[in-house]
Every structure is written in C-alpha cells, then in structure tokens.
Amino acid sequence: MTDLGNIALWIALLIALWASVVGFVAGKTRRADLMRSAERSIFAMWGLLVIASAGLMHALLTHDFNVEYVAAYTSRNLPVFYTWSAFYAGQKGSLLLWALVVSTFGSAALLVNRRKYPELMPYVAGTIAIVVVFFVATMVFASNPFERLGFTPADGRGLNPQLQNPGMVFHPPMLYLGYTSISVPFAFAVAALISGKLDTGWLHAIRKWTLLSWLFLSCGIVLGMWWAYVELGWGGYWAWDPVENASFLPWLTMTAFLHSVMIQEKRGMLKKWNIGLIVGSFLLSIFGTFLTRSGVISSVHSFAQSNVGWFFLIFLVLAAVVGFGLLAYRWPALAAESRLESMVSREAAFLFNNLILIVIAFSVLWGTLFPVISEAVRGTKVTVGPPFFNQVNVPLGLLLLLLTGIGPLIAWRRASTANLKRQFLWPVFAMLVTAAALAAVRMSDAWSIVAYALAAFVVVTVAQEFVRGTGARHRLHGEAYPLALVRLIGRNRRRYGGYVVHLGIVMLFAAFAGLAFKSDTEVTLKPGQSVDVKSPYGYSYHITHQGISQYEQLNRFVTAASVDVTRAGKYMGTMKSEKRQHLDSLGNPTFEPSTAVAIHSDLREDLYIVFAGAVNGTEEAVYRITINPLVWWVWYGGLVLAIGGLITLWPTAQGPTPVSRRRAEPAGYVAQVGA
Amino acid sequence: MWRRSALSLVGLLVAASLAAQVPPRSAAVAPRDSSRGTVVRQRTGDSLGRLEAPEAAGRPAQRVTERDNEALVKDIEHKIRCTCGCNLDVFTCRTTDFTCTTSPAMHRLVLARLDSGMTEAQVLAAFQQQYGEMIFMQPPKRGFNWAAYVMPFLGLGLGLGLVVGVVRRWVRAQPKTAEAGAAAAPGETPAGVTPEEMERLKQELEKFEA
Numbered sequence: 102m103t104d105l106g107n108i109a110l111w112i113a114l115l116i117a118l119w120a121s122v123v124g125f126v127a128g129k130t131r132r133a134d135l136m137r138s139a140e141r142s143i144f145a146m147w148g149l150l151v152i153a154s155a156g157l158m159h160a161l162l163t164h165d166f167n168v169e170y171v172a173a174y175t176s177r178n179l180p181v182f183y184t185w186s187a188f189y190a191g192q193k194g195s196l197l198l199w200a201l202v203v204s205t206f207g208s209a210a211l212l213v214n215r216r217k218y219p220e221l222m223p224y225v226a227g228t229i230a231i232v233v234v235f236f237v238a239t240m241v242f243a244s245n246p247f248e249r250l251g252f253t254p255a256d257g258r259g260l261n262p263q264l265q266n267p268g269m270v271f272h273p274p275m276l277y278l279g280y281t282s283i284s285v286p287f288a289f290a291v292a293a294l295i296s297g298k299l300d301t302g303w304l305h306a307i308r309k310w311t312l313l314s315w316l317f318l319s320c321g322i323v324l325g326m327w328w329a330y331v332e333l334g335w336g337g338y339w340a341w342d343p344v345e346n347a348s349f350l351p352w353l354t355m356t357a358f359l360h361s362v363m364i365q366e367k368r369g370m371l372k373k374w375n376i377g378l379i380v381g382s383f384l385l386s387i388f389g390t391f392l393t394r395s396g397v398i399s400s401v402h403s404f405a406q407s408n409v410g411w412f413f414l415i416f417l418v419l420a421a422v423v424g425f426g427l428l429a430y431r432w433p434a435l436a437a438e439s440r441l442e443s444m445v446s447r448e449a450a451f452l453f454n455n456l457i458l459i460v461i462a463f464s465v466l467w468g469t470l471f472p473v474i475s476e477a478v479r480g481t482k483v484t485v486g487p488p489f490f491n492q493v494n495v496p497l498g499l500l501l502l503l504l505t506g507i508g509p510l511i512a513w514r515r516a517s518t519a520n521l522k523r524q525f526l527w528p529v530f531a532m533l534v535t536a537a538a539l540a541a542v543r544m545s546d547a548w549s550i551v552a553y554a555l556a557a558f559v560v561v562t563v564a565q566e567f568v569r570g571t572g573a574r575h576r577l578h579g580e581a582y583p584l585a586l587v588r589l590i591g592r593n594r595r596r597y598g599g600y601v602v603h604l605g606i607v608m609l610f611a612a613f614a615g616l617a618f619k620s621d622t623e624v625t626l627k628p629g630q631s632v633d634v635k636s637p638y639g640y641s642y643h644i645t646h647q648g649i650s651q652y653e654q655l656n657r658f659v660t661a662a663s664v665d666v667t668r669a670g671k672y673m674g675t676m677k678s679e680k681r682q683h684l685d686s687l688g689n690p691t692f693e694p695s696t697a698v699a700i701h702s703d704l705r706e707d708l709y710i711v712f713a714g715a716v717n718g719t720e721e722a723v724y725r726i727t728i729n730p731l732v733w734w735v736w737y738g739g740l741v742l743a744i745g746g747l748i749t750l751w752p753t754a755q756g757p758t759p760v761s762r763r764r765a766e767p768a769g770y771v772a773q774v775g776a
Numbered sequence: 777m778w779r780r781s782a783l784s785l786v787g788l789l790v791a792a793s794l795a796a797q798v799p800p801r802s803a804a805v806a807p808r809d810s811s812r813g814t815v816v817r818q819r820t821g822d823s824l825g826r827l828e829a830p831e832a833a834g835r836p837a838q839r840v841t842e843r844d845n846e847a848l849v850k851d852i853e854h855k856i857r858c859t860c861g862c863n864l865d866v867f868t869c870r871t872t873d874f875t876c877t878t879s880p881a882m883h884r885l886v887l888a889r890l891d892s893g894m895t896e897a898q899v900l901a902a903f904q905q906q907y908g909e910m911i912f913m914q915p916p917k918r919g920f921n922w923a924a925y926v927m928p929f930l931g932l933g934l935g936l937g938l939v940v941g942v943v944r945r946w947v948r949a950q951p952k953t954a955e956a957g958a959a960a961a962p963g964e965t966p967a968g969v970t971p972e973e974m975e976r977l978k979q980e981l982e983k984f985e986a
Contacts, residue, residue: 335864335872342863440946449943456935464928471915471924479920484857486865486913493928621850623840623871628825651829660833682832693875694834713871714837718830723837725871 103165106156107247113149113200114237116142117230124227128220128296136219139226140211146233147204154201157194157246161187167253170194170246176259177686178656183260186270190260192394192409193246195277199390200236202281203229206310210285214306221303224292225285232284239412262657262683262695268328272321276348279318280386283351285310287383287424290376294427299434301366307379308362309750314382315355316746322348323739334696334711336621336727338735341490346469347389350462354382357458360451360508367513368448369438373428374455376435380424385462387417392469443515450508457501464493495548499555502610505603506559509566509596527565532558545617552614556607563600563607570597590748598749605742608734615706615731622726625716626664634726640669642708642728647675649720658682658690662712662722666701676701678712678724706730835875843887852886852896856903856911865913 120142127135157170161184166172174187174194189195207229215222240246263269286307293303325348326338339345358378364371391413428435441448468485475483510524536554544550567586574585590597618637626632626646633641647663660680666673676699685691699710709727716723827833843849853867860878862869866886870879889899903911915921 333872335868337868340864440949441943443947444940444943452939452943453936456932456939460928460932460935463931467927468924472910475915475920475924482908482910483915483921483924484863484910484913485915485924486857486863488855489914489924492914493925497928497932621867621871623844625837625839648825649827649833651827651832658829658832660827660829680832680834690832694832696834696872711871714835715827715830715833716837716839718827718833718836720825720827721839723840 102156102159103168103247104156106153106159107245109149109152109156110197110237110241110245110247113146113153114234114241116146116149117234117237120146120230121227121234124223124225124230125295128223128227128292131220136223136226139223139230140215143204143208143211143226143230146230147201147208150197150201150204150233150237153247154188154197157197158185158188160247161185164257166255166257167249168246169248169250172250172254172257174257174260176257176656176691178684179257179260180265180655182270183265186264186273187260189273189277190264190269193240193244193248195273196236196240196244196409197246198274198277199281200233200240202277203236203284204233206282206285207233207288210288210306210310218292218298218302218306220296220298221289221292221306224295225288228288228291229284232288235412235416239409243412244409256686259656259683259685259691262681262692263332265683266328266332268324268332272324272328275317275321275324277321279314279316279321279348280351280389282310282314282317283355283379283383283386286314286379290379291424291427294376294431297431297434299372299431301369304362304365304375308359311355311358311362311379311382312746312750315352315359316743316750318348318352318355319739319746320743322352323736323742326739327736330732331698331700334698336619336709336711336725336729337616338732341465341468341487343469344389344393346465346490347385347392349465350389351382351385353458353462353465354378354385357455357462358382360458361455364448364451370441370448371452372435372437373432376428377425380421380428384417384421384424387413387420391417445511445516445521447508447511447513447516450504450511454501454504454508457497457504461494461497461501464497465490468493498610498613499548499551502552502555502559502607505606506555506562509600509603510562524562524565528558528561531561546614549614549617552610556611556614559603559607563603566600567597594748594751594753598745598747598751601745601748602742603745605738605740605745608738608741612731612734612738615729615734618728618730620728623713623723624726625721625723627721632726634728636668636706636728637730638705642726643667643670644710644724644726646722646724649715649722653684656684658684660694660712660715662715662724664699664710664724666708668708673701676708676710678710680712680714702733704733707732835877838880844883848896849883849886849890852890852899853883855900855913856882856886857913858882859907859911 120139123135123142124139126132127139159165160168160171161175162181164171164175164177170191170193171187174190175184179187187194189198207226210229211222211226214225218225289303289307289310293299322345325345329335329340330338355378358375361371361375361378365375391410394409394413441452443449468490471485472483475481506528507525510528512520532554535557536550539550539553544553567589570589571582571586574580574589575582578585578588580588620635620637622632622634624632626644628646628648631643631645633643635641643666645665647665649660649662651658651660653659658681660682661677662679663675663677665675678699679697680694681697682694683691696711699712701708707727707729709729711725711727713723713725715721830836850867853870854865856866858864858866858869858876858879859882860869860873860876862873862876864872864879866879866882869876870883873879886899889902894902900912904916909916909921915924917925
C-alpha cells in the first residue's frame with residue numbers, strides 16, 4: 102500500500118502536468134474535448150492523491166517504520182488519535198495534505214461551476230493543476246513522505262508531546278483548509294483575467310469560496326490560539342510569532358476582500374483592488390508556508406529546515422509575476438462603473454476599513470521581515486517581538502474596531518445628517534457612558550478604556566440593527582418577536598451574519614484588552630502551605646499546595662502537583678498541573694518532560710497554574726500562577742465569529758442580490774447565478 | 777451536503793470551546809483523574825516527601841525568592857530575549873520552558889546586576905553590550921530602527937491621503953455629471969413627478985439596494 106501511494110504520487114504529478122497544459126489550451130481554443138480532458142485529469146489527480154494519502158495513512162497505522170516519515174513522527178505506543186494526526190505533523194505529510202485539499206477543492210469547484218461559467222472553467226482547471234503540480238513536485242523531488250530508510254527501526258521516535266493535544270489535531274487541518282481553499286478564488290481571478298470576462302460573474306463564483314476560506318482560516322487561527330494557551334504553558338495565546346503572523350496575513354486581506362467585494366457588487370467599483378486582494382491573499386498563504394519551511398525567519402513553529410523553502414520562494418515569485426502581470430495587462434478593462442458620491446457613505450467607510458486592514462497586514466509583514474531587512478541593510482540582527490507588534494497594531498486595531506461600528510450603519514452613496522443622527526445617537530451615547538464609567542472606576546489602562554468604549558459602540562450599532570429589523574417585521578407581518586428575529590436573519594443572511602461576525606470581533610477585542618490586567622506570580626510551596634493571589638477584580642485566590650504524586654498513564658509518566666483553590670473565601674475545587682515524561686514502547690523516556698497546565702476558566706478570568714518543578718526531588722513545588730482576565734471571550738468570540746460566518750455562508754434560494762445580478766448581465770450569467 | 781458540513785463544523789467548534797474550560801476537580805489530592813487514560817501504576821513519595829522518580833518531574837526547581845517576583849525584575853526580563861533560540865523573553869522562557877538552562881542563568885545575571893547597584897537602563901545596556909541589539913524584544917528606537925515603527929504609520933498616512941484624494945476627486949466630479957444628466961438639482965422634484973412618486977421611488981431604490 103505504501104509503494105502504491107508513492108506510485109500514485111508520481112502518476113498524479115504527470116496527470117497534473119497534463120491538466121495544467123490542456124486546461125489553458127482548452128481555454129484558448131475553446132475545444133470541448135480538451136476541456137473534458139482537463140476536467141477528468143483534475144478528478145483523476147484527486148483520486149490519485151487520495152490513494153497516496155491512504156498509502157501514507159496505512160503506513161502510519163501499521164507502524165511501517167521502514168518509511169522515514171513514519172519512524173520520525175510516530176511510535177508503537179502513540180495513541181491512534183495522534184497517530185492519525187501524525188499525517189500532517191511533519192513537513193512531508195503536510196505537503197501531501199495540502200496537495201490533497203487543493204485538488205479536492207479544485208474538483209469541487211469544477212463540479213459546482215462547470216455549467217455556470219464555461220468560459221472560465223478551463224483556466225480554473227489549469228491554474229488548480231499548476232498549484233497541485235507545485236506541491237506534488239516539491240514532494241517527489243525534495244520531500245517525499247514515502248522515502249524509505251536503509252533499515253527498519255524497532256520503534257519510531259514518536260510524536261512531539263506538545264503535538265499530542267486535541268487542539269493540534271484540529272488546528273493544522275483547519276489552517277490548511279483555509280490556506281488551500283484560497284487557491285480556488287485565485288484560480289477564478291486568473292481565469293477572469295486571461296479570458297477577459299471581468300464582470301461581476303466571477304465574483305459570484307468565488308465569494309462563497311473566499312468566505313469558506315476565511316472561515317477555515319479563522320477557525321484554524323482560534324484553535325491554534327487555544328492549543329498554544331492550554332499546551333505551551335506560557336500563559337498567553339498569541340505571541341506574534343512569524344508563523345502565527347503568516348496565518349494572520351491572508352486572513353486580513355481576505356477580510357478586506359469580503360468587505361470591498363460588496364462595493365463591486367453594488368456599485369461596480371474597486372475591480373482592480375478586488376482582484377489584487379485575491380491574488381495577494383493567495384500569495385500570502387504561500388508566503389506563510391515559505392516562512393515555516395525555509396528557516397528564513399526564526400520561529401518556534403518552524404519545520405526542519407530544508408531546500409523546500411526554495412521551491413516555495415520560486416513558486417511565490419512566479420505566482421506574483423503572473424497574477425499581478427495579468428492584472429496590469431487587464432488594467433484598462435477594469436475601470437469603475439460608477440464613482441463615489443460622498444466621503445460620508447458606506448463605500449467610503451469600506452474603503453477606509455480596507456485601508457486599515459491592509460495597513461495592519463503591512464505592519465505585521467514589515468515587523469516579521471524587519472530582522473532580515475535590518476541584517477541586510479545594517480548587518481545588525483534585531484528582534485521584533487510582541488512589544489513591537491502590540492505598540493504598532495493596538496492603535497490600528499482600535500481604528501478598525503471603530504469602523505466595524507460605522508461601516509454597516511452608514512447609508513450607501515451619501516449619508517444625510519438625519520441618517521447619521523438616527524444611526525449613531527445611541528451608539529455614541531453608549532460609547533461615552535462606557536468610557537466615563539471605566540474612568541470613574543479608575544481602570545488603569547487607557548488603551549483598554551478606549552477598546553471597551555469602542556466595543557460598546559459597535560455592540561449598540563449591531564443591537565440597534567437587530568432591534569429595528571425585528572420590530573419592522575413584527576409591525577409589517579404581525580410576527581412574534583422571536584420569529585421575526587429568526588426570519589430577519591434568515592431572509593438576509595449575508596447582512597445579519599456579518600453583524601454576528603462583528604459581535605465575535607468585539608468579543609475578541611474585549612478579550613485582548615483584558616491582557617493589560619494579566620498578572621504572574623511565582624511561588625514555592627510545601628504541602629499544606631498556601632499563597633494568596635490578587636485578582637484585578639479585587640478579590641483574592643487562596644491556593645493551598647496539596648502534594649505531588651507520580652503515576653504512569655497511557656504513553657507517559659506523570660508527575661502531578663495538586664492545589665486546593667478558594668476564591669473570595671468560596672471553595673472552587675482542586676486543580677492539578679502535570680509534568681509529563683513521555684515514554685517509548687520499551688518504557689524509556691523520549692523527549693524532554695512537557696507541562697500540562699491547570700486552568701479554571703469563567704467569564705471574568707482564567708486562573709492558570711503551571712507546575713514548574715519539584716525542589717530537591719521532594720513534594721515542595723514551584724508554581725507559576727497567572728491571572729488572565731477575559732480569556733473565555735477569546736474562545737467564545739471565535740465561536741460567535743464562526744457562527745456568523747456560517748450564517749453568511751448558508752446558501753439562499755434567491756442567490757445574489759438584484760444589483761449584483763444586474764452587474765453580471767453583460768456576460769450572460771444572469772440565468773446561471775441564481776442557481 | 778453544505779448543511780451537514782456546516783453543522784459538523786459548529787459541533788467541532790463547540791466541542792473545542794467547551795474543552796477549553798477545565799473544570800475544577802473535586803478530588804482532594806491527585807492522582808484520581810483517570811479520565812484521560814488508565815492509571816497503570818501509581819507511585820507516591822516516601823514519608824519525607826521525596827519523589828520516587830524526581831527526574832521525571834523535569835529540571836530540579838530552585839526555590840522562588842521575593843526578588844523573583846519584583847516588578848522591576850519582571851519588567852527587565854520582559855524586555856530582553858532568551859538566547860536559547862526560543863524567541864521568548866527571559867521571564868516567559870524561564871517560567872515556561874523548564875528544560876531551558878539559558879533563561880535561568882540570564883535571570884540570575886539580571887539579579888546580580890541589580891544587586892551591584894545598576895539601574896534598569898544600565899542593566900539593559902550591559903545586556904546590549906554583551907549580545908548586541910538583538911537581545912531586546914523590540915528594536916531600540918534609534919537610527920534605522922525607527923523605520924520599523926514609522927513605516928506602518930507612514931503607510932497609513934499615504935493610504936489615507938490617497939483614498940481621501942481619490943474620493944474627493946470623484947465627489948467633485950459628481951455635480952458636473954449630475955448637472956449634465958439631470959434636469960433637477962438635488963432635493964428638487966423633477967417636472968411632472970409628484971413628491972409622493974419621488975418618495976415611492978426612493979423607497980423602492982432603497983429596497984432594491986438593501
């Protein structure tokens with residue numbers, strides 16, 4: 102089965118090569134037979150990559166340690182759950198997953214759209230095939246997951262303990278799904294540019310793909326934050342590490358696109374900008390992978406350094422030249438159909454929103470690359486860590502939060518004074534009251550006050566929209582309020598789903614602002630000894646060390662330190678933090694001992710206890726106790742954001758809006774887009 | 777298909793979010809939690825509180841002193857980077873990566889330098905002399921490093937100028953277009969159209985674009 106997988110990989114490469122050539126020829130010559138061939142090649146390529154993936158999975162599950170990848174990332178005593186996730190724990194497997202997912206999305210895009218956009222699809226097939234060629238070629242020539250060893254070890258090295266966490270099972274595939282699904286919008290953008298079909302039709306095809314990609318990326322990022330928080334034990338969830346930044350960059354550009362595409366659909370403006378954002382998002386998703394694999398930037402997430410980075414760099418440059426070259430070629434054909442009528446309009450607010458998102462993306466990219474730039478210019482290495490990113494991005498993020506409230510409420514074309522007053526009276530009032538209240542209770546951090554005031558502003562703008570919409574339905578149709586609310590959302594999922602996403606963003610901002618009040622305390626406690634740790638809310642935690650116990654569990658030897666916790670005199674329970682020494686199948690230690698954190702989470706704050714170690718091999722324990730305000734809001738903010746994304750993504754019977762349909766008319770897509 | 781996939785995704789997110797909350801355990805002393813696997817063999821310390829397998833508890837820990845929790849010490853250690861290659865600051869590394877021997881040594885150096893009478897600025901300067909600029913968690917604000925801080929806001933300024941300029945040009949061009957194409961000035965009702973009809977048209981347009 103393993104060899105079959107290897108053979109399938111090679112054949113997939115050849116077929117992908119054929120599809121990439123025949124797709125473009127079919128688009129140029131409009132020969133139906135060639136188009137069919139390109140399409141079938143994409144499906145065949147997908148089938149072969151499924152076989153290759155099954156081959157690797159078989160090797161992992163049967164412990165075929167003669168395969169280098171299996172020996173490097175698994176061991177006999179690794180739980181099946183994590184043996185499964187070892188598929189993408191290393192570089193080679195993750196490349197195979199990437200190729201598989203691109204071909205899956207590509208095949209799905211062909212199946213869904215082949216009748217709707219016949220002029221675009223050959224180019225879409227060709228572009229998807231090129232992306233797959235790149236990944237498969239990288240595997241077979243530089244990083245083959247089926248590479249065999251000259252001998253068969255008795256056992257493998259096992260999986261890094263930090264990757265043995267449920268978060269790590271879901272986080273990487275989600276990120277890969279996000280990174281890879283952007284290939285479909287990119288392929289459509291390339292197809293539109295080559296074919297010259299530059300009306301709104303291609304946008305209808307890709308809007309949901311982009312939204313899907315954005316949703317996967319959002320979930321991947323939040324799950325990654327959760328994994329970092331519960332597994333790494335440093336008490337935070339975002340460290341502005343280059344690899345974290347790399348996932349954030351395409352998210353920002355996709356978010357910008359999801360806003361600016363509305364302007365193109367409604368007003369026929371920003372066509373060049375939107376294509377640029379799609380091309381940019383695709384390039385940034387490749388750039389993220391390049392950063393992870395090349396070793397150009399030092400990161401805690403880096404895969405083993407290899408020559409794979411060069412493959413990615415070359416592909417990145419080629420994709421940039423082709424994408425932006427085509428955009429330049431079609432520049433005159435992408436003129437706006439209408440113009441902005443007022444600085445005080447929704448179009449203008451979305452433009453500013455796009456500007457802020459792109460500036461944040463630029464600042465993150467700039468900060469990530471600055472160590473390399475500094476070394477190249479001055480020959481001096483510098484570190485660009487969280488203090489820099491926080492300093493630069495906090496004001497930008499708050500500006501974005503303000504626009505999150507303004508954008509959806511301001512009128513299209515031109516907002517009148519009456520419109521502004523009607524929409525913003527209560528939100529501004531809420532903002533001022535919040536700021537005054539926080540200042541009155543002497544909140545010490547000015548940025549946090551601004552953040553919470555703006556959060557109140559956005560929440561009231563969103564609530565106002567729901568209240569007014571529900572009230573209108575209640576009055577017009579006589580529906581009960583709950584039914585009116587459900588129908589309000591159901592009838593305009595894109596708009597109200599967007600509002601729910603905004604609520605999720607507000608929850609995330611509220612959580613980030615809470616970081617200003619984080620505190621760390623280190624203590625040494627003998628069994629029975631206690632420590633009081635003060636919460637920013639004023640009360641104290643009374644923490645009593647109970648003792649340390651050791652035991653074997655699954656594939657590890659556990660040293661567990663337990664504490665009893667009371668909060669403001671009320672008993673909360675026992676919390677247990679562990680040191681885990683992982684063992685191989687012969688019972689020998691593998692890897693350094695890892696830490697399992699004890700976390701008690703509620704709406705207000707997390708009590709985060711890390712067992713740092715035992716003193717002189719006794720039950721006297723060293724703890725780091727962190728009070729982390731509002732962390733709960735990160736996870737549930739992420740959940741709300743995902744629910745909002747799903748509402749927006751949910752298919753509607755009526756399809757695109759009438760205005761958007763009208764813009765697709767010249768290309769004759771009217772009859773098709775509604776399906 | 778769409779609905780099923782979306783539902784699975786919601787289920788996954790709910791599960792992941794719920795898992796983020798680790799409820800306090802009711803047991804008095806570990807180990808009683810076997811929910812995450814079977815406890816094969818349990819070992820306890822002796823009557824003197826010595827662990828049976830201290831090596832499995834990670835690097836031997838040093839007792840924490842009051843000085844370790846001093847705000848000044850933490851402040852300095854948050855500003856300097858551990859040189860072990862972890863990309864973390866010294867405080868975070870020494871309280872997180874319990875296999876690192878570099879950050880505890882740097883912590884001792886911070887304490888020693890403060891003990892010798894150095895101020896925070898002097899301690900930081902001493903580290904810079906020893907390791908260069910890369911020892912700081914953010915580039916010091918001087919010379920070429922200013923580019924790191926200024927560029928994003930320069931980009932914002934340029935972008936803002938560009939957007940405002942373009943929008944103004946478009947807005948200024950608007951009345952001419954309107955004059956050429958429309959018989960009535962904004963706010964006026966065109967000839968032959970009643971105000972009621974205008975209002976209805978406005979409402980229809982708003983509905984159409986909503």
